[in-house]
Amino acid sequence: MTVYDVARQFPSIADLRNLCRSLAMLDAILSPDWEGRCYSFNAGWADGEEMASMRNGSGDEYSVVFSEAGAYARGFDHEAPTSPYGNEGETWPGVIDDVPEVFRPFVEEPAFTDEDDVPVVTACLWRGATDDRWQHGVIDFPAGFSDPDGATGLFELLVDRSPAAFQRFAENYYEVPVDLEAVRDVYALRPLSQELVSSLNAEVTLADLAEDIAEIGYPQPVRDAT
Numbered sequence: 001m002t003v004y005d006v007a008r009q010f011p012s013i014a015d016l017r018n019l020c021r022s023l024a025m026l027d028a029i030l031s032p033d034w035e036g037r038c039y040s041f042n043a044g045w046a047d048g049e050e051m052a053s054m055r056n057g058s059g060d061e062y063s064v065v066f067s068e069a070g071a072y073a074r075g076f077d078h079e080a081p082t083s084p085y086g087n088e089g090e091t092w093p094g095v096i097d098d099v100p101e102v103f104r105p106f107v108e109e110p111a112f113t114d115e116d117d118v119p120v121v122t123a124c125l126w127r128g129a130t131d132d133r134w135q136h137g138v139i140d141f142p143a144g145f146s147d148p149d150g151a152t153g154l155f156e157l158l159v160d161r162s163p164a165a166f167q168r169f170a171e172n173y174y175e176v177p178v179d180l181e182a183v184r185d186v187y188a189l190r191p192l193s194q195e196l197v198s199s200l201n202a203e204v205t206l207a208d209l210a211e212d213i214a215e216i217g218y219p220q221p222v223r224d225a226t
Contacts, residue, residue: 001152001159002141003075003123007134009159013071013127019161020052020064021216022187026166028212029186029200030174038173039157043217050217054154061120062154065106068129072103074112075123077150081142082122089118094139095149096124123149163187191219 010016024041031037038056045051045065052064059078064071074096077083082092096107096119103126106112113119125136141148157165163183170178182199190196192213194206206221213220 001147002149003125003136003139003151006123006151006155006159007125007136010125010127010134010155011161013066013129016064016071016158017050017052017066018189019158019187021218022189023054023157023166024052024216025192025212025218026170026183026186026200028209028216029197029204030170030176030178032201032204032208038169041216043215060150060154062123063112065109069102070126070128070131072099072106072126073124073155074106074119074121075150075154076120077122077147077154080122080148080150081145082139082149084118084120089116091119091121092139092149094137095121096137098135098137099124099126100128102128123151123154161187189219192221 011019020039021041023039027037027039034040039052039054041050041052043050048067050066052066053062055061060076062073062075064073078085082095084091099107107119107121107124108117112121125134127134139149147153157169163180166183166187167178167180170176170183179199182196185196186192192206192209197204197206197209212218
């Protein structure tokens with residue numbers, strides 16, 4: 001799979017945003033230590049902009065910026081043959097060349113570039129607010145690789161959007177059992193209850209999650225009227 005396949009399988013901007021918030025909320029429950037999380041979401045990343053991100057702890061990452069203009073996604077697989085670090089410090093031809101002007105600030109965003117201002121990216125796609133599909137550059141991928149731009153691993157949970165896919169990921173990543181019904185509830189953006197939280201992590205309370213809920217922009221818990 002390459003970014004070409006990802007573009008065909010990504011959901012709408014709104015659905016992708018909801019999924020990213022769910023992933024971040026689940027990780028916040030499973031990993032109270034922010035540094036140990038894989039998925040995060042910042043609803044106040046910048047003025048009028050939100051950002052979803054993934055970091056797997058092994059040097060691979062992605063960022064998805066949601067704004068009035070639409071959504072911009074960049075992924076980086078440190079072992080991908082399209083990495084700029086295997087291409088004399090240059091981004092692979094076609095990866096970001098066709099990014100529209102409205103999204104160019106994200107290409108050059110310091111958080112997404114290295115100390116030499118080189119965009120840290122092996123896969124890139126975007127979708128304008130009025131577009132009917134995700135788009136990508138025209139890329140001549142190196143031959144002989146099944147995942148030349150890292151898209152398969154980077155965007156796995158954004159392509160397979162089933163709760164079971166997250167359950168498999170989390171049980172492998174955190175090495176704990178993960179309740180599938182609880183995952184389904186969070187994927188549906190149901191407001192958290194202590195019972196739901198405890199079914200995922202008995203050591204975490206709703207109060208512990210207050211800052212994460214606000215940062216993610218996840219629906220606030222339903223307060224007991226009594």
